[in-house]
Structures are given as C-alpha cells and as structure tokens.
Amino acid sequence: MQNQIDKIEHKDLEKFTPVGKFFHMVGMFLMHRMAGQQVVLFFRAIASIFSESRNFKSDTKNVIMQTFFTGVEIFPILFIVATLFGSVVIVEVMTLMGKVGFSDVVGSLMVVVIIRELGPILTAFLIAGRSGSSLTTYIGTMVIDSEVDALATMGVDPIRYLVMPGLIGGTIATFIMTIIFSSSAICAGYLVIKILTIISGNVLNLQLTWNYLTTEILNAMTITDFIFIVIKPIVFGCIITTNACYQAMNIPRDIRQVPKATGRSVIKSFFYIVCADVILSMFYFLDYFNEISKII
C-alpha cells in the first residue's frame, strides 16, 4: 500500500549549475517577499490575456466595465480636487513669481508642478483611495464567501476573471483620469486668474492670456514630458490595481481581515506610487544632465 509521504523531492535543484542555483536563490528570495509576489501576479495577469479561454467580446466588456467602475466613481471628487488644486497653484505661481520678477516661468512651473509631478501623483492617490480600496473589498469579500474558490473549482482562473480586467481597466482609467486632472487643473487655474482680475480690477497685476499660458506650457514641455504623460499613469495604474488585487487574494478566511486588507492596500499603494515616482523622476535628471553636458 502506498503510504509514503509524497512530498516534492528537490531533485530539480540538484541539476542546477552554481550560477543557476544563485539565480534560483535570488528568485526564491524575491518570490517569498510581498513585492516579488506582486510582480509575479502582475505578469500572470498580463499572460492570462493570451490564455486559451480568451474571449474578445467578454474580455472587452469586462475591461470597459472596470474602466467605468474606476473612472466614473472617481470623476466627481477628482474634478473638484483638480479645480481647487489648479487654482491654488496658478495663483501662487503668478503672485509669487510676479513679486520676484520671474512671471515668465509660469509655463515651466505649471509643467513641473501639475503635469509632471502632482497631477499624476494626486490622481493615483485618489484612485488608490477610492477605486483601489473598492477593488480590495470586492475581491476580498469574494475570497471570504468562497466565491473565488468556487471559480477555481469550475476551472475559471481567478487571476484571469478578476485580476486581469481590474488591472487593464484600472490602468486605462488612471491614464484618462490623469489627463482630465491636469487639463482641469490648468483650465480652472486660468479661470480663477481671470475672475480675480475682473474682481480686483487688476490691482494684483495678474496678467495672463490663454494663448500665453498654453504657449508657455507647450514650450516648457520636453520629449521626456510627453513620454511620461503616458508612462507615469500607466505605471501608477498597474501598481494600484495589482496591489489591490494581491491584498484581496491573500485575505485569511476571516471577515475582520477585509477592512485591514483594504487599509493595507491603500497605504501600500501610496508607498509604491511615491517610490515609483522617485525612480521615474531619475529620467528627468538624465534629461537635465544631457542638456547640461551639451552646454559644457
């Protein structure tokens, strides 16, 4: 009678060369860490797009639903925050720079503050707080209620059915929302300046035309900016949705863990977003370094 322990024998490891063993060790180290597992989850979700069960019609429908779920939910608050934020930034820039005689750098500052840095970051924070937490709660509750187990026992891959649409839809929505945020902030800032000029009778000496503002912004933008307008929101969107799904999938079978996982999802997303932003900002430094080296 077969009564032997049928554990996995690690013969595979013995076949590895020393270099192979080193890479295996590094790989296993990373895969036992949360960040490593999240990277694997991300690639598994991307790979699942090409699985045998792909269905263009239903996949597109799921992704569009997820995009709307993320975008529509966040739009009202995002629009208000963008408007207020844009107003504050443009008034501060105009008044402060006017005082020190650098009012011509308004375009550069708008690009740096709104388009390059705070626009994508604030949008990502809002999406992590609103839609990322919703995604964690939604999938987490499914885990607790055995719905995810039920999917697996029906042969439906939970990563394909739940994570992939969340990842793609959430990332598309983050990109669209970032564009909306930056545009709303600039437009609102311009409107506020106009209103202040009318109210104060131009006592504050706030002179800004739409043509001047847009020309200044476009002149201040570099190729790197145009590339990063697309890349940053995509990276942030991938981080938010992968992290939200990962936190949900790892909930122990205890309903009290759902709010904890939701909180973890938001805080970790904030942390990862800032880390990613620092890494991506290094490319601007390279851009700046190239310009300086040309001058020298």
Next chain:
Amino acid sequence: MNNEALRIEGLCLSHKGLMGTSFSQPRAVAYFDKSSDTEEQIISNANLVLERGETLCVGGPSGQGKSSLLRVIAGLARPSAGRLYYFGEHIPSERHTALEIAKRQVGLVFQNGALISNLSVQDNIALPLRYHKKGSPREIDEKINMAMDLMRVRDFANMFPHQLSVGMQKRVAIARSWAMDPELLLMDEPTAGLDNYNRRNLLPLIDNMRTLFRTSIIIITHDLMIAKELNCNLCFLHKQTLTEPHPFDYWVNADNEISRELFKDLRTSG
C-alpha cells in the same frame, strides 16, 4: 477503461496544507517549499476508492475534517502525504490545484452555494460554460435552461443570489455544477439549512444525476439518513481516520464506537 472515479491512498492533511496556497502566490513558492510539515494532522492515512457512477456519503462528528477532505479532493487544499488518482490518473502534489483538478471534470458544490454575488442565477450557471466555450451561444443557452429546469430554478433566472433563499441558492449551485457535466461531483452538506420539503425535493434530483448521467458523487453530511434514502454507502471520518464504506444498515447494526455514538437513537428505537 478505468472504472474508478477516485482513488485516495494514504492521504494525510495538516493545518498548513489546509490553508492551501493563495491564488496570487507564485506556483514556484509551493513547488520549492522545503519547510517541514510536522504540524498536527487533521486527516491521517485515509484510503478510499470510488467507482464511476457510485454515490458515497461521508459522515462524522463536527470538526473531524470532513469538509477539509472535500477541499483536498477538489484541489483547494494540498495534502501533506498520500496519493490521489482521478479517473486513474495520479495528480502529483506540485500540480494539486483546483484549476488542474477542474480539468478532470470534478465539480464542487459548496455548503453556502458560493454563487457569484454580482451575477444573476442564469449568468452564474452560464459563467463556466461561456468561460470554457462549451458550445455555441445557442447550445449554451439550451444547457442553462436544461440545468435550471432540472433543479427547478427557472422562475428565478434573473434574480441575484442575495434575493434567493438558502435552499434556492443550493439548487442553483448544483445546477451550475451539473451544467459542466461533471464526472465526479463533490457536495458539502447539501441538505444543511433546508426544511423537510426542500430536502425531500433535493434528494431525488441528486439521485437523478447518478442514475441518468452516471455521475460519481461524494456527499459530506451530518444528515446520515441521506445514505439510506439514496441507498448508497456511508463512511465516517472519525479521530483523523476514514473508515471503510458500508451500507447504512451495516452501521445501524454494527458494534463499534461510531455506531454506538451516531446511531444511538435508531438502535434504541429498533
């Protein structure tokens, strides 16, 4: 052709194995897991053979690991020892996942139904069929209607799980599993929480699956009378071990600890 639906040899399950691996965890982590599994066993050295078209009830006191046994068979928990053969094919430990076992036409009906909460009854039944592209849209619609008729849930086709009673949810869950044409169906407490009327209605439906479609069925239950009504074998998970399966009447008359404990009322009433 192998006539066995399921063979379990020397199965052991620890608490660690029961926790399973998260669906988000890379498979390599489990594959190269070197940590020893020395925790207390939930199930120890369980052996079982289930023929095709056979129904088996597994009973026993609460907390003995009956549902855990079902989770192992369905691939939701990883055994710490032993071998499992599905229709004659051995699934090694590193491939023992629910997705892998589902490919062998093994279905599981959860105790709570585990219906997808944001899908209607009809869409719940359709989900695996559409995912696995089991036929043309028309064929899938026909299959859904057939499953709903079989389990008598057609009137609730457009309702959502939270609008259904426990009994209805169970019937929908069975319909969803049946629609996938399982060759081995695992059921966790199918009659728990049902009144007598619904219970009486459900048992013939389960029996139909066995007689009409030759589905092998394992039922985990506290309701031991199911074994008598379905005229099937009954075994017990007691003190970590799985007993040999025997007919209901054998257990009523047997002179052992399980019979004395669990069939006390039936024995005294004669």
